[in-house]
Amino acid sequence: MRVLHLHDLKAEDRLRLTFDGAFDPHAAAERELEPFFLALEKHADGWMPDIVEGKRRRKYARAAIWKSLEEERQERRTAIGLYRTQWPALDMTLRLWFPPLHPELDLTLTLKPLSFFAEPEHCGKFVELVRAWASRYPVTHAVAHSGDDMILAGSPNFGRDDETESRDGFDRVYEVFWLNVFGPKLVEAVGRERMLSTPAHRVEELPNGSVLIVTWPTVADFASKEARLAQARAHAHLRPDLDFDAVLRTLHERSAMLAPVEPRFHPDLAPLLSRVVDRAASHERQRRIAGLNTWCPPEPEEWRPADSALPPDVEDLERAREHYSTLAEHLVALLHSEVPSVFGATPESLTDIDFYFWREEFPTSRPREAIDEHAVPAIGAYLGEALVRNLGGRWIPRQKLEEAQVLVGNRVWLPFARARHYMRSRQALLDYSLTWLYREAKRHRG
DSSP states (O other): OOOOOGGGSOSOOOEEEEEEEOOOTTSOHHHHHHHHHHHHHHHOTTTOOOEEESSSEEESOHHHHHHHHHHHOOSSEEEEEEEOSSSSEEEEEEEEEOTTSOOEEEEEEEEEOGGGGGSHHHHHHHHHHHHHHHHHSOEEEEEEEEHHHHHHTTTTTTTOOHHHHHHHOSOSOOOOOSEEEEOHHHHHHHOHHHHHTOOSSEEEEOTTSOEEEEOSSOSTTTTSHHHHHHHHHHHHHHOTTSOHHHHHHHHHHHHHHHSOOOOOOOTTTHHHHHHHHHTSOHHHHHHHHHHHHHOOOOOOOSEEEGGGOOOOOOSOHHHHHHHHHHHHHHHHHHHTTTOGGGGGOOHHHHHHHHHHHHHTTHHHHSOHHHIIIIIHHHHHHHHHHHHHHHHOOEEEOOSSGGGOEEEETTEEEOHHHHHHHHTSOHHHHHHTOHHHHHHHHHHHOO
C-alpha cells in the first residue's frame, strides 16, 4: 500500500485545514469519534482517505482506526494519519490530547492540488464536513484556505514568536480566510451581532455558539479580485480598527506574489534553472522564476588567450594528465549513486552535477577542509576532462593545480580555478556553474 505523498506531486498550491476543537476524554473513543468519521465518509467527495497509519499502515476501516489509535496511545496523547493512494493527495493527522492537559481534538488536513476545489460542489461538501465537525466538537478556531496564501499571511504566528502563539492561539481576528469557524470566546470578543452580520457568502451560527463564515463560493479562485474583495470586506468588518483599503491592498499584493510567471531563463542555463525552480516551495515558485528571469551569470573569468597560456612546468606530461584523470574519477566515485550520468562526462552530466551540489547545499553542508582538499580538485579535474573529451581540448599541466589549463580553440581554460570559485557558496554554484563555463568554452572554440 503505497501512499501518495504530497511531495510526489509537482510544486503547486493545496487546500489546508486546521481545526482546534474539544472532545470528551472520558467517553469511549469509538463512541466519541463515531460522528467524526461518519461526517468524513459522508462529505469527503472524491478525496476519501483509504489508508490509516499508526504503528503500521492499514486499509481504511473503522477497526483499523480504533486499532491505530490504541497502538499510538501515550499517557497524554494519541494520533493517527489518514492518506490516499490515488490523486488527489491527502495528508491528514488527527490528534487527541488527554488530561491533565486540556482535552483537545486537533486536526490538520492538507489536500493537493487546490485546483481540485475549483468545483462549487466539492467546496460545498467540504464546508458541510467542517460544519458537522465544528457542531459536534466545539472549536476554538478552525480555518481552511490556500496553503500558499496562509504562509504569505504569516499563519499561524501572524508576527508573534512561537511561545506567544502557542500560549495565545487565535485570540483575535488576525486574518479572515476562505472558510472560518470562530469559537464562542472569540465571537463574544468581537460581538455576536457584529460577527453574524459579516458580509460574506455564508454566515451561520452553530448550535454550540460558534460562527461559521465562508467568504466566497469556491476556494480555488481565492486570489481573484472578486474573492479578495469579499475577503477584505469580511476582515475589515470584524476588525473595524483596520483600514479597508490597506487590508485589500495587502491581499492584492499576496495575489501578485502567487500569480503565474512565464519562465524566460538564460537559454544556456534553462535546464539547470528549471530544476532549481522545481525545488522551490509553491508559495515561492513564482517569485523564484521572476528573479531567475532577470538573473544572468557573470562572464567566466577563468581563462586566458591561448597566446598567453602558461607553459607546462612538470617533468612528465603524460603522468600529469593521468593524475587529472584519476582526480576526475574521484568525483565519479563520489556522485555515481546520486548522479548516474557522471560516468559520461558529457555536457548533460555537468548540469546534473550542478543541480546535485545546489540541491544538497554542498558548499555549506560539508566541512570546508574536505571541500578544499578533495572536492575542488575532483570537480576541477572532471570539468577539464569534459572539455577534453567533448570539445577536443588539451591539458597543459602545471605543478599547481589551480594553474593547470585546458586549451580549447583560441583560449585556455582554468578548470581548477573555476572549481574553487564554484564551491564558495550555494549561490556560487549558479554564478560559477560548470555548465556555464562549458557553454562559453564551446562558443569560443572556433
